[in-house]
Amino acid sequence: MAENNASTENRFYSKCGGCNEDIRDKYLLQALGKLWHVYCLRCCDCRETLDEGTCFFRDGDILCQIDFFRRYGKACSICHEGISPQQSVRKVKDKVYHITCFSCVSCKRQLSTGDLFYMLEDGRSKNKWVSVQDIISSYFVLIE
Ligand SMILES: [Zn+2]
Numbered sequence: 001m002a003e004n005n006a007s008t009e010n011r012f013y014s015k016c017g018g019c020n021e022d023i024r025d026k027y028l029l030q031a032l033g034k035l036w037h038v039y040c041l042r043c044c045d046c047r048e049t050l051d052e053g054t055c056f057f058r059d060g061d062i063l064c065q066i067d068f069f070r071r072y073g074k075a076c077s078i079c080h081e082g083i084s085p086q087q088s089v090r091k092v093k094d095k096v097y098h099i100t101c102f103s104c105v106s107c108k109r110q111l112s113t114g115d116l117f118y119m120l121e122d123g124r125s126k127n128k129w130v131s132v133q134d135i136i137s138s139y140f141v142l143i144e
Pocket residue numbers: 016017018019020021036037040
């Protein structure tokens with residue numbers, strides 16, 4: 001009487017969502033409803049390897065968080081780069097800026113809460129900010 005031992009050699013291996021080969025590795029990743037070789041789950045843009053918690057999927061591409069927000073996130077109104085959730089931002093009216101971008105075009109000082117600043121519009125959707133001190137010193141003359 002033949003024993004019905006399922007051989008581990010012939011067991012069914014899952015296919016990798018990236019290279020479509022069998023996954024025989026001890027470690028595998030589960031993401032986007034598929035299983036992956038650890039080295040196959042990579043960002044389309046920077047080619048970094050990802051893990052389950054850090055991958056994003058959109059328009060057929062797998063992306064790391066940084067590239068996902070660079071492509072699809074809100075963009076900074078000064079440098080036009082996407083803003084990722086870890087980056088500090090400053091919101092003014094309906095626009096967002098990287099904290100590091102939000103500086104005076106004249107003296108380069110970073111503008112912060114409580115500062116008075118003036119927005120120069122040069123008509124190319126690129127915003128520039130000037131601190132009020134610089135405006136005053138360029139428009140007003142102190143009579144001595
Ligand atoms: Zn693979």
